[in-house]
Amino acid sequence: MSVGETALGHLPLRAVRFPGKYIQGPGAIRLLGAEAKRFGSRAFCILDRGIAEALRQKIQSAFGNQSELSIVTHGGNCTMTEIASLEGHASKYRSDCIIGLGGGKALDTSKAVANGLNLPCMVVPTIAASDAPCSALAIIYNEDGSLDRAMHLARNPDVVIADTNIISAAPARFMAAGIGDGLATCIEANACRASGADNTFGFQGLELAFAIARLCEDTLFEFGARAMAECREGACGVATERVVEANILLSGLGFESCGVAAAHGIQDGLCELEETHSSLHGEKVAIGILGELLLQEVESRTFNKYKSFMEKIGLPTTLRQIGIPSATHDKLHQVALRACRDGDIIHNEPMPVTPDMVVRVLRELA
Ligand SMILES: [Zn+2]
CATH class of the missing domain: 3.40.50.1970 (Rossmann fold)
Known part of the structure; x- marks a missing residue:
């Protein structure tokens, strides 16, 4: 039983947490x-x-x-x-x-x-x-x-x-990875909301947390490409300020208080493969986002919106780009088994997720 279920009555306890x-x-x-x-x-x-x-x-x-x-x-x-x-x-x-x-x-x-x-x-x-x-x-x-x-x-x-x-x-690659991590926040928040899953500390998120997750995504789509351009020139401008706020603060509040789901579940699975260890967390999360969208069977227009944004930012969108040139069934199965462990975050999705489903979507990203 989660902490939030100890509430009297039928409505769950909801919570958010913040840095001071x-x-x-x-x-x-x-x-x-x-x-x-x-x-x-x-x-x-x-x-x-x-x-x-x-x-x-x-x-x-x-x-x-x-x-x-x-x-x-x-x-x-x-x-x-x-x-x-x-x-x-x-x-x-x-x-x-x-x-x-x-x-x-x-x-x-x-x-x-x-x-x-x-x-x-x-x-x-x-x-x-x-x-x-x-x-x-x-x-x-x-x-x-x-x-x-x-x-x-x-x-x-x-x-x-x-x-x-x-x-x-710092090298622009770090900023790009943070955008990948931040881009997952709203998608995973929505998955947790749809399934009724708890956040990272055992409650359901308050509305404020979901509003923050939405603002995070909107900010990244609006300012992400400009911030990358500024960053490549080593210049700190308005877009950089907005994206740093999104990557560090908005995404941090959003993921912690709304919860995480398949994008991070898949990234955890990808960490099983030694060859992905030179990729950054947010780069593997980017692959996780595409996998999550495929699991959710979103319209191809929605999938392409995220994918083309990632390409514009310089994030990986294929397994090859995170160090897996030959995505054999054994490797993908290993990733999928780790991602789909009992009680793990991938099960915060609104639909049941099996290892076979994860292997299938990863194959589409080979
Ligand atoms: Zn993350």
Whole structure:
């Protein structure tokens, strides 16, 4: 029984969850020190090793000399070992808050560390490649790099700072992947609504969450291509601002509070194949979206609308483009079995989904 079903009467409980504060704009990182000071004088900062050197100076100057600050470099993966080790360092430092800066794995590690120590958490995404930063989930990996599980955290980050100067200077491929992840949000929200499935924390979503998911999709269709053009020039303009908001905030609120379905179910299945590991999460979600639309048997006009938009953005639309040149039955069956595990998110679709159906739609995307 889900949490939402404990309601008295026949109407379910509905819920949404949010980060405490979300700040976005060019140069927003300069507010890091002032925001951290609200939680106390000692901040423990976990910095993505990929951008450590580029950001260290910016972080130090954001803190001035007014706060104590400890900066450590993230090990690269979000494992229980990494989390335990950083928890040890942070409590030895007697931190008042945990700050994570970087991509998804560094941010998820920081959220898990803050959760473990029951400390306030601030995150600074340096790419807009997924909708993970605002959520109360951390994706935990095994030491060998395979997926372990999603850790459910007690609360969402207290502060999210999206500096669009930093984000728009990153390779355009990250922005495209975030658009892929964001494009799934409304489609999956609608699937959950139609089936009555719960969101990621066991309730049905409130209307507000569905309105946010709709705004996310509308924003991406309107500003996605222009934002990609700006990003390729390394320029941060109005379209970039709108798409960063959609990729990080709107999609984050939407997926968490409305629920996820077949697009993410298929991406989870695709992760079973080693050859997809060099593709980004949002690139595999893009394939998942097309698979979901085929499962739903939408009109070809609707399918083509999403597919041609993805092509315009530079997202993959075939299995070949995510590293699977020969889509054998065995491989597709392996993906389908993982996607269709009992109780998994693919069953949030309004129609029953079987492994055979998944193999059939993936074959159409070969
Ligand atoms: Zn996602």
